[in-house]
Amino acid sequence: MNMTTDSSAxxxxxxxxxxxxxxxxxxxxxxxxxxxxxxxxxxxRHYPRLLCSRCFxxxxxxxxxxxEGTVHSWTVAHHAFHPAFADELPYTLVTVDLKEGVRAxxxxxxxxxxxxxxxxxxxxxxxxxxxxLVFQAVAG
Amino acid sequence: MTLRDKACxxxxxxxAYLRGxxxxxxELQFESSLKAIADAGLRPPDIDGVIPVGIxxxxxxDFIDNFGIPDLRFSAVVPHGGASPVMALQCAAAxxxxxxxxxxxxxxxxxxxxxxxxxxAGARIHTMPQFHYVTEFEYPMGAISPAQxxxxxxxxxxxxxxxxxxHFGEVAVACREHALxxxxxxxxxxxxLEDHRHSRLIAxxxxxxxxxxxxxxxxxxxxxxxxRAVDLRHRRVFISGVAAGHPDSPAxxxxxxxxxxxxxxxxxxxxxxxxxVTHADIDVAEIYDCFTYAVIRQLEDMGFCAKGEGGxxxxxxxxxxxxxxxxxxxxxxxxxxxxxxxxxxxxxxxxLRGDAGRAQVQGAECGLVTGYGDMGDGALxxxxxx
Numbered sequence: 349m350n351m352t353t354d355s356s357a358x359x360x361x362x363x364x365x366x367x368x369x370x371x372x373x374x375x376x377x378x379x380x381x382x383x384x385x386x387x388x389x390x391x392x393r394h395y396p397r398l399l400c401s402r403c404f405x406x407x408x409x410x411x412x413x414x415x416e417g418t419v420h421s422w423t424v425a426h427h428a429f430h431p432a433f434a435d436e437l438p439y440t441l442v443t444v445d446l447k448e449g450v451r452a453x454x455x456x457x458x459x460x461x462x463x464x465x466x467x468x469x470x471x472x473x474x475x476x477x478x479x480x481l482v483f484q485a486v487a488g
Numbered sequence: 489m490t491l492r493d494k495a496c497x498x499x500x501x502x503x504a505y506l507r508g509x510x511x512x513x514x515e516l517q518f519e520s521s522l523k524a525i526a527d528a529g530l531r532p533p534d535i536d537g538v539i540p541v542g543i544x545x546x547x548x549x550d551f552i553d554n555f556g557i558p559d560l561r562f563s564a565v566v567p568h569g570g571a572s573p574v575m576a577l578q579c580a581a582a583x584x585x586x587x588x589x590x591x592x593x594x595x596x597x598x599x600x601x602x603x604x605x606x607x608x609a610g611a612r613i614h615t616m617p618q619f620h621y622v623t624e625f626e627y628p629m630g631a632i633s634p635a636q637x638x639x640x641x642x643x644x645x646x647x648x649x650x651x652x653x654x655h656f657g658e659v660a661v662a663c664r665e666h667a668l669x670x671x672x673x674x675x676x677x678x679x680x681l682e683d684h685r686h687s688r689l690i691a692x693x694x695x696x697x698x699x700x701x702x703x704x705x706x707x708x709x710x711x712x713x714x715x716r717a718v719d720l721r722h723r724r725v726f727i728s729g730v731a732a733g734h735p736d737s738p739a740x741x742x743x744x745x746x747x748x749x750x751x752x753x754x755x756x757x758x759x760x761x762x763x764x765v766t767h768a769d770i771d772v773a774e775i776y777d778c779f780t781y782a783v784i785r786q787l788e789d790m791g792f793c794a795k796g797e798g799g800x801x802x803x804x805x806x807x808x809x810x811x812x813x814x815x816x817x818x819x820x821x822x823x824x825x826x827x828x829x830x831x832x833x834x835x836x837x838x839x840l841r842g843d844a845g846r847a848q849v850q851g852a853e854c855g856l857v858t859g860y861g862d863m864g865d866g867a868l869x870x871x872x873x874x
Contacts, residue, residue, distance in 0.1 A: 361614070361628045369624065395621045395743060421647075421747060423639035424692035429632040430611075438692075441631050443640055443742045453626050453742040464647045480629050 358431035363478040369396045371410045376479050379472045382410040383450055394450035415470040416486075417446040422462040442483050444468055457484035491578070492762050493726045494585035496717035497871065499528025499710035500834045505674055505825030507601045509704035513544040516706030517597030518554060524708035525555075529721035530591060535710070537562035537583055537592035539576040541828060543616070544598065551593070561589040567618065569861025570776055570821075571732070571751070572596075573709075573830040577869045578730040580711035590716045596830045597706035618862050621740045634778065635699055637863060639691040641747050642781040646693060648748070648796065651784065653693065655799030657684035659780035660697045660822055662807040667819025669809075669846040674703050675823040698780040700821035707830035709837065724874040725840045728854075729763025731755040735864035744864070752858060752866025753789035759856075760791075763870040767792055770870075771852040772839045773813055774832035776860035777820040783807075786858055790868065809847060817847040832857045833869070840873040 365373035375382040384393050386400035387407035399406055422442040428434035440456035454470055456462055462485075470483040501523025503516050511519070517540070525532055532555035538548050540563075546554075548563035562583045566572040573594060580592035613634065614623040622637065631637060645651050661681055667673035679697060687696040717724045733754030737743040760766070767790075775783045784798035792813065793801040807815040818824045818835035825831060836857045838844045844852075852873075859867035 360630075361623075361632075363628045364624065366624070395625055395740065421640035421644040423636055423643060424689075425630060425636055426689040426692065427635075429636065430630070433630045433632070436630070439630060441626075441629065441636065441640070443747075451743055453629070453631060455629050464644070478628070 360432040360476065361430065368398065372396060375410070376472050376481070379479070381413045381415050381452075381470065381472070381481065383413050383448060384408050385411050392448055392450055394452065413446055413448050415446070417444040417452070417468055417470070419443075419462045419464055419466040419468055420445045420451060421464070422456065442468070444470060444483055452481060454481035454483045457482055460485050490762050491581045491585055491727065491730060492764065493728055494714055495581035495711050495727045496714055496724045497709050497727065497833070497837045498591070498712040498717045498720045498722065499524040499526070499530065500837050501525070501527055501708045502672065502831065502834055503706040505672055505703050505705040505827065505831075507674065507703055509599050509601065511599065513542065513597040513599050514546045514550070515597070516599065516704065517542070517546055517595045517708070520597065520706035520708040521593055521595045524710050525593065527721070528591070528710045528712070530710065533557055535591050535593045536560055537580065537589035539564045539566060539579060539592060539594045541566065541572045541576060541594060541596040541830065542598060543612070545596070562592065568865040570778060570828045571859035571861030571865040571867045573828060573833055574730070574857060574859030574867035574869050575732045577711060577727055577833065578732055578867065581727045581730055584711060584713040590713055592711045593708060594711065594830070595706070595708040596828050598827065599704045600702045601704055618739045621743070626742065633691070635691040635694050637741050638779050638781065639694050641741060641785070642693050642779070645748050645781065645785065649799065651799035653685055654681060655784060655802055656693070656698050656780040657681040658802045659777065659783045659807065660684045662805070663777060663816045663820040663822040665808055666817050666847055667823035670819050670824060673819040673824040674701050675819065694779060694781075700778050700826045701823070703825040703827070705825050705827050707827050707834055709830065709833055722841055725837050726872050726874065727869055728765070728872050729759040729761070729870040730868070731758035731762065732865070732867040738865055739863060741863050748785065750785060750789050750860070750864045750866050752786050752860065752868055755866050755868045756790040759868040759870050765854060765870060769854045770813065770856055772817060772836065772849040772855040773815045774817070774836045774855070774857040775815055776829045776832060776858045777816055777822045778826070778860060780822065782860055783815065786860065786866070789866070790858070809849065814849045817844060817849060828861070829859050836871055840871055
């Protein structure tokens with residue numbers, strides 16, 4: 349695979365964090381999945397928000413998630429709506445209920461078929477210009 | 489106070505719907521607006537309220553300048569995608585009921601095929617502020633287009649409730665049958681359930697014939713106070729009940745506690761209560777059909793059937809003309825054109841005036857129109873003829 353030398357190849361949409369989400373992306377690049385936690389009431393939230401919707405505090409910290417969860421739903425892309433993904437078709441996107449109580453969307457490691465409630469484990473895998481969150485079925 | 493029967497849709501207008509229009513979105517918006525104003529029996533300067541809908545839209549000031557409006561008293565922006573036209577009905581009804589103004593113009597225009605726009609749906613939504621979560625966390629992994637973002641909702645519905653490809657096909661076929669009766673529909677070729685089943689996969693479980701049509705055109709309606717409407721050209725069509733609602737985690741489907749719940753589930757009881765009618769009173773329904781699945785799900789959330797039973801509900805031709813609930817009698821977004829559902833509002837008014845031609849539901853006195861936008865925001869208007 350020649351992923352870096354062909355400057356004319358279409359590039360994937362960039363992973364651009366904001367001030368709010370910077371800790372998520374910094375951890376992701378280290379291979380760690382972190383979730384925002386309200387410093388006042390402890391409520392976990394994902395995606396990152398300015399306020400806790402339970403106690404409305406703007407103070408937060410970040411906790412590391414296990415990456416373990418179960419399949420909530422999925423879709424298999426058969427049409428490339430962006431040219432940078434054309435070579436990867438078909439690919440599967442999976443939504444996962446993490447055991448911490450929030451939900452994450454990631455790419456599905458090919459080779460098996462998701463089903464509702466299937467136990468999965470996720471982690472970050474390097475890509476051209478960043479990292480993708482990738483899930484796979486827990487063996488056994 | 490309630491908005492029940494305080495406002496009427498007094499004018500309707502549409503451009504030709506097609507792919508490859510040479511006109512700009514704003515030109516299409518103005519063309520349909522002038523038709524709607526004339527249809528009401530008004531002149532452009534009579535408009536004293538405007539709600540422009542859409543991403544590429546004329547501003548309130550543009551309407552003052554181009555329509556010679558001497559005293560625009562009300563304007564609003566309703567930023568909820570395909571839910572905007574029906575939410576704008578609520579906004580306009582509130583404005584005229586309160587006496588803020590007399591005649592509110594709701595308008596939409598778009599040209600998505602113009603090469604210069606480079607704005608296919610997949611790229612376009614990621615320029616919209618309400619999708620910033622999706623754009624930051626999902627787009628880079630390849631969750632790009634509405635079809636891909638909606639598909640997990642449909643998949644979960646299938647897995648939990650046994651909804652099938654054939655159920656989706658029923659919606660597609662009903663819309664296409666109706667489009668064949670409509671001279672202003674993009675799609676002119678009949679389809680069968682087999683055609684639907686064999687159309688190419690886009691984002692599993694959605695196939696090509698589950699997806700609405702990117703198309704060019706403009707549509708507009710005029711909403712007037714019930715008192716002012718007496719003097720206008722057409723038999724009055726009242727907005728009897730109207731409401732809006734948002735799903736939990738409105739902008740990101742993946743974060744929704746129940747992926748299969750929509751904003752219209754909150755709006756529908758309010759609209760039915762305001763109108764004082766029951767589901768059995770609805771003679772015709774115009775239901776926002778960005779995807780076939782969206783119709784099935786809205787029927788459930790509106791209470792036409794229990795949750796999970798939307799698939800069997802649409803089977804057997806119930807949505808077709810002659811069926812128990814004729815739906816999308818103009819062809820819908822699936823087969824007429826995708827103009828954010830303002831065409832659904834236009835069609836409901838046409839039906840209630842008795843002007844729907846070959847697609848007329850005989851004796852239609854009461855009907856509903858839904859809006860659905862930005863991944864689950866919902867709106868419902870129940871209308872009746874005088």
